[in-house]
Amino acid sequence: MTCFLLFILCGLSSGALGKGKEPKEQKGKFSVPALDVKDQQLVLEANQTLTLNCRGRWExxxxxxxxxAKDQESVKVVESRCGKRRQQFCSLLTLTPARAQHTGSFRCRYRHRPQRQSPVYVYVTDSRQPFVELQLRSPDVVYIKEREPLVFPCRVTNPNASVSLVKYPDQPLVPDHRNIVWNSRQGFVVRRPSFIFVGLFSCQATVDGVKHTSKYLAIRLVNKITAVYLNASGPVQALQGETLSLNCTVTAELNSRVSIIWSYPAQANDSASITRRIEKRRSHTLFYSVLSIPRLQRSDRGLYTCHVTSGPQSRQANVSVTVYDRPFIRLKPRHGVVLETHAGQKSYRLSPKLRAFPGPEVIWLKDGMAAAERCSRYHVDGSSLVIRDVAEEDAGKYTMLVGIQEHGLYQNLTLSLVVNVSPQIGEKAVSVQDPGTVQRGSRQALHCTSHAVPPPQVQWLWYPCPSKGLLATPRA
Structure with missing residues (x-):
């Protein structure tokens, strides 16, 4: 009985561990799906039907x-269970009618493990369309990148097609199977392209006496970013509900390919729209990317970064965005309401603490009159008032008026400025007069005229005449 219970428990344990696990990697039958074709390529005529049957262990x-992919109406896929015990999965693909542009690789793969697949390359031959891709009048552009092969993608609908590569105007380039290689599934591959592969090229094929051409313009890519900058030179401030528009401008060399990606706080909400534009100049190329958010919310505040890459090069520019609920004015003194300076000082700045949004209008008054009109030495710098060559008459009351008219917000602050003046004696400004002789015992009056701010203290000192050639010490 004990052995029987152990057997049941072991069985349950094994089943519980195995339940829900991914199928194990197996190298046996159906480790990859199996197609019902033996060859790695098929050749069909245009308007025929392509039928492929695939079988595997999983979906x-x-x-x-x-x-x-551009013509899904011609494709039909039927899924079914198959095998002796119907434990396998089958998928029947039908493509009808087959067209030249359907030429390419068809791959059957496991749904949960797409890397496990079985491919077959199908050519759909059409004498009227030897090249798979139909080309418009203008040539397609191919790029020469550093340390990468150059591909002229003129793949064909017939594996036996004879195709030649010609550089404009009439210079054939013969495949040498080392640097220039022809591949019917890719086109012409130049493994190590040099400067001679810059220019206009064509793939040419003649079928039933008719010449078919696919043209390509080969451009050498340059990965040099000269400058990246935003239209906002400093932090951006905005009101909730307003529109934010940031323009990232990239200057790069000609023939550069640039990728511009934005990162911003509310990126997951998809509230922003991004428009791009390229402008060619004579010596460089300008790339523009404009990010716009129509109705700002508090969640939109934060750092906005424009990431720019061109090949291995990368640069970025960022700006901080602040979103306010409502307009405001915050005004208060920086060092109290009574300020002191000295006459003769080269300049003095009255600069209270001011924070306001949107940007306010600022007016300074001196004793009730517009300061800038009262004296040419008064200059408004931003929200500060600068007094040049400070003089005694600059003392007084200064009032700062701050207003945001469109929102009806106003505030003011009055500061008192004291201008200290160094003591001066008026008599020193005139030449010294010889008092002459006076009669002994008579009364004489000596005058001392002084001025200072604050008022000075005057002290008299008496210097007696020198005795016997020696200077006497003055007495108070």
Whole structure:
């Protein structure tokens, strides 16, 4: 009985551990899906039907060439269970009618493990369309990148097509199977492109006496970012509900390819719209990316960063955005309401603490009159009042008027300025007169005229005449 219970517990334990696990990696049958074709490529005629049957151990999915994705109505996929015990999965793909642009790789793969797949390359031949991609009148652009092969993507609908590569105006380039290689599934591949591969090229194929051409403009990419800057030179402040617009401008060399990506606080909300524009100049290229948020919320405040990459190069510019609920004015003294300075000082600045949004209008008054009109030495610098060449008459009451007219907000602050004046004796300004001789015992009056702010204290000292050639010590 004990052995029987142990057997049941072990069985339950094994089942519980196995439940919900991913299928184990197996290298046996159906480790990758199996297609019902033996060759790695198929060749069909245009308007024929392509049928592919795929079988596997788990659920299946298909990956199609680019040309098929644009024409889904021609594709039909039927899923079913198959095998002796119906433990396998089958998927039947039908493509009808097959077109030249359907040429490419069809891949059957496991849905949960797409890296496990079985491909087959299908050519859909059409004598009227030897090249898979239909080209407009203007040539396609291909880029020469550092340490990467250059591909002229003129892949063909027939694996046996004869194609030549010609540089404009009439210079054929013969594949040497080392640097220039022809591949019917890719086109012409130049493994180590040099400067001679910059310019206009064409892939040419002649079918039934008709010449077909695909043109390509090869441009050498330059990865040099000269400058990145935003239209906001400092922190941005805005009111809730207003529109925020930030422009990231990138200056790069000609032929540069630039990627611009924004990161910002409410990025997950998709509340922002981004528009891009490229402007070619004679010596450089300008890339513009404008981020706009129509109705700002408190959640939109924070750091906005413009990330720019061009090949291995990367740069960025950022700005801080503050969103206020309502307009405001906050005004208070910086060092009290009574201030002191000295006459003769080169300049003195009256600068209370002011915070306001939106930017307010500031007017300074001196004793009730506009300061700038009262004296040419008074200059308003931002929200501060600067007094040049301070004089005694600059003492008085200064009033700062702050207003945001569109929101009806007003505030003022009055400061008293005391201008200290160094003591001066008026008699020193005139030449010294010889008092002459006076009669002994007579009364004489000596005058001392002085001025200072604050009022000075006057002290008299008496210097007796020198005795026997020696200077006497003055007496108070």
């Amino acid at each position: 299946l999915s298909w990956a199609f060439p680019v040309g098929v």
